[in-house]
Amino acid sequence: MLGLGEILTNFRWQDAFDILIVAAVIYWAILLIRGTRSFQMVIGLVLLILALLISQMGRLMTVHWILNNFLSSIILIIVVIFQHDIRRALSTVGKNPFFFEPTSPHGAPIVEEIIDAALSMARKRIGSIIVLEREAEVDRYVEVGTPLGATVTKELITAIFLPPSPLHDGAVLIQGGKLTAARCFLPLTPNPRLVKTLGARHRAALGLTEETDAVAIVVSEEKGVISLAIGGKLTRNLDASGLRRVLYNIFVSKHKKRWFFLRY
Secondary structure, three states, X not given: OOOHHHHHHOOOHHHHXXXXXXXXXXXXXXXXXXXXXXXXHHHHHHHHHHHHHHHHHOOOHHHXXXXXXXXXXXXXXXXXXXXXXXXXXXXXXXXXXOOXXXXXXXXXXHHHHHHHHHHHHHHHOOOEEEEEOOOOOOHHHOEOOEEEEEEOOHHHHHHHHOOOOOOOOOEEEEEOOEEEEEEEEOOOOOOOOOOOOOOHHHHHHHHHHHHOOOEEEEEOOOOOOEEEXXXXXXXXXXXXXXXXXXXXXXXXXXXXXXXXXXXX
């Protein structure tokens, strides 16, 4: 086994560059799956590998044999489990080969239009779901009813959810700073511990945010209450200042800070 002095003596600049590339790829992969259920799967695989090492050191022959046979096809397991993320990664590399972190397309003007729309619908007790995509794509979780590709405005969002409108069922989807689709149907949460008084809109918002890092705003038709779903957790009874604070923290302030550090 090589000593530390011998390793440092034989260390080349190519080795440092090699380590830097591997670290950058791992960091980029973590950013890519952050906020999705795939991140939890990665943690599960890491724990299985640690269990394999512990069983080998502790001479737990049966446990080691089971884990070793299971993890011997690790490449195939990764491809099967993360096939959608691998496809998304290759697409991201094609669009952004230098891995520059994109700024949020949902700037302050768009956020204000969404807040005004939510408050207006809450006053009129118009039930609605507004989904804002973040870093993880939501396309494979959302059944799109009607593609739009329109500018995000308070008037358009409110008009979509008015009951006479043929698009008022389901959710609207905001991607890349555009209102891309309406009448979208979201996956319902399978969580059995939820309060039974929660309706289909709240369960759909939770279902999507359990799978992705998207933000879902829900307006209750019965009580006119605004709720916000993030990461599978629901915050209810938000007023204008509370909704604005959360959305600005996610989509506006965070990216202003990044731009500040990039400039200075």
